[in-house]
Amino acid sequence: MTQERVGQGRDESGALGTFRRFFALERDVLVLSLAMFAFSLGFQMTNRFLPEYLVALGASGFVVGLFGTVGNVISAVYPYPGGAISDRIGSRYALTVFGLVSTLGFAVWLLAPGVGPVSLAGVTIQPWIWIFVGLLLAQAWKSFGLGATFAVVKQATEPSRLAAGFASTETFRRTAFLVGPVLAAVLIGLHPAFTVSFQYVLGVAVAFGVLGTIAQHLLYDASEDTLGGSFAGLDRIRRDLREMPTTLRPLLVGDTLVRFANGMVYVFFVLVITRIYQVGFATRISVAGFSYAIDLSPEAFFGYLLGVEMLVALLVMAPAAKAAERVGLKPVVALGFAVYALFPVVLINAPGTAAAMVLVFAFSGLRFAGLPSHKALIVGPAQQGTGGRVTGTYYLLRNTIVIPSAALGGYLWEFVSPEVAFTIAAVVGVIGTGYFLVFGEEFEAYA
Template identity: 25%
Template sequence: MTRDSFVRLASGVERVGSEPATLALVTVGYTAAVAVTLRYAPAYLLALGGGPVALGAFGLVVLGVPVVYPALSAEDTALSGSFPAVTPLALVAAFGLLVWLLAPGIGGVNGHVLPASAWVLLVAPLVAVWPTAGYDAGLRAIRAVIGSDAGGGGDTLVRIVSAASTARLARPMVLAFAFAVSALTDRVTVVVGLLLAVTVTVGLGVTMVSVALNGRGGRLRGDDRPSLAAPDRSARTLVGRLQTAPRPIRTALVADVAGGLSVAAFVAFAPVLVLAVRTPAERVLWLDVGPVAAFALLLGLEAVAAAVAPAAGEVLLAATSRRATLALGLLAGVVAPLALVEPTPTIATDAVAFGLYGTRRLADPARRRLVDSLDPELAVAYRLAQPAARALAVVPVTAAYALAPEFAFRLAAFVAAVGVYELYRRQIRAAIGRVARGVAE
């Protein structure tokens, strides 16, 4: 960010007042805190008595909300860009997080009705709504209240907020807090409890600032993103549109679907594998760290990799092709689960696994360019098919995890490898044919 950008930003904040800047700050912080909390949640669920089925149900809920929410909401109406949309979304997620915080006590008192783990599952959709739609609504509300009075500074403010969330630059700060708490205690319930308390507080801050700004910000002035509400969203129409899509589009979608198992495995079961299935103390540089602190470091590495990967993907896309960029992103999803179940796991092998899991976002620029090139109806079908496949992938991953934790990750790696093969099927078959003809001759 150049000195002129800072000047424009300061001028813009001065013109619109400090409230939009405050909303921007708490929106980014809340999004990062909720994202980190969701990664710790499977281990928290296990500590409260949940088993493989509960973990799978949690993964299904978290990955399924992005599929269900657009169909139930008026996401692309004017309401979604106004403060009345931000306020309930922040408040609903904060309520869900508060129930998570109180779940051990609630389950202890009413365990015969609903155990603590059931309370976590019950409100999980409320928490998952914020990263699905809350940040988006917050950003568009900030843009709406800034209007045209802020000039370049307002635009700079919006760009900074967008970059901070998209690149996950705020997550390492939240993870630093989790690591500091983990230095005092290595109990998952205590660390997650403190993280939940902070996240609920930030969520209430988002709510209060958005309410205070309600009189200043009107409806969304317009959005340059393609609308997801205009095309027909019926399942039959979307499935039919995918079936009649050009072959390269269907091939890319099949490859993305295959990579969904890797995402499902990491969302639902990687925290449990690192924090509960194997819990060796490790030495990182000069520090002796327990599993919870190590997990914070691993998530930090993943966040950094996920922040850098899209920019690297842009460079790769310019130098190679869309298919090659997609394939490299999928390859990261192949190797990451295998590194996590290496026969002699250490924090180094886990770091490779989580780093590669973040690196899978190399494919984001190629995927975005692919979707932008589609007609609106097909773009909607593609966008909904991806999260739907990831949500459904939880089912086989859960079944595999119930048999053996390592089997779930090996299955995810194998299916992701099938996705890479799908991208290059013709070339691989042609190469095999040439080799076979050479041997026959």
């Protein structure tokens, strides 16, 4: 990205120019944001409901925890090779391949209830096994493509505007997080059997995956891609670990503890609503002399709660990114960490009413205030052309350590109690937040 091109982005006039300057929407970032919207819509329509889907297909609470751990393994393993691939072949082609693989994963989830139980070599394969298989594919764009998305924003944005650049992509992405679960809730309400109605959701996710893949391949301008060298195996990984900017280390420690805490309980949020509180929403609305009854099942109500969470996230992310340009990245990141840490204990101890759940999930939305600043703090110190690998290395370390968190949470959920699992998670999260507050360093462009 040349200085001239950056300058052109700043010199636009009018309302659109103001909008583009505020959100740092260079062409590549805009295309990336649209692709993020499509894939995030598909993933968020499905992912947050998958624990309930697993239970409906016969899985236990401990299996749900193992499912979360497999997701953690993917999050740990995929970003580094994904970042290396994007640095090598360019973001356009890398993201196209990752998009196709993710779409295939949505399709596997769609077909899972009709495949099984199947006997293979004397072993009975239950339908919920295919949810694990689909996860290996569906998370490709999200995790393999992580380094590529970070690199695109870094090469298209000035260092002092990184938080604003990430705010633009996150705003598109989190808008999908708002629309996706609400759309899923509507579709889930179309059939009384959850496994059937959720297949409607999965069908729509497949369609958005196809659209997102086509759009990003045709619209993304690859001329500004910076390509690195070929992947050098484990030696390259070890060198990248040694060369990670030292400013990232305190952030990495605090972030890892916070994410470990969240990983212990994240997959169980839907089960708290559907299995513990069993809270839905019922009311009657009168408009122009007509009366309409609204009766949401706990599964559908959970979708609307996620919508509330994302609505709050959308309202706070861009202002928080602008605030970071004045107060620095560190305080904004710490705020997000604190909400991450406290949410589990707030949720598990809240009154089991619809109104209380709305307030609790609105509070959860505040954790996203620090997300653009967090991403800027990760990729900011990276040299040009290495953003994908630096990001991949960071997430390789963080997500490798977080791998057992969901299995631990699943064990506590199944064999001790949900309350203990959520309380321990909150304690770990508070420790991580405190560590970052004490030792975390500011990115010099914001200092």
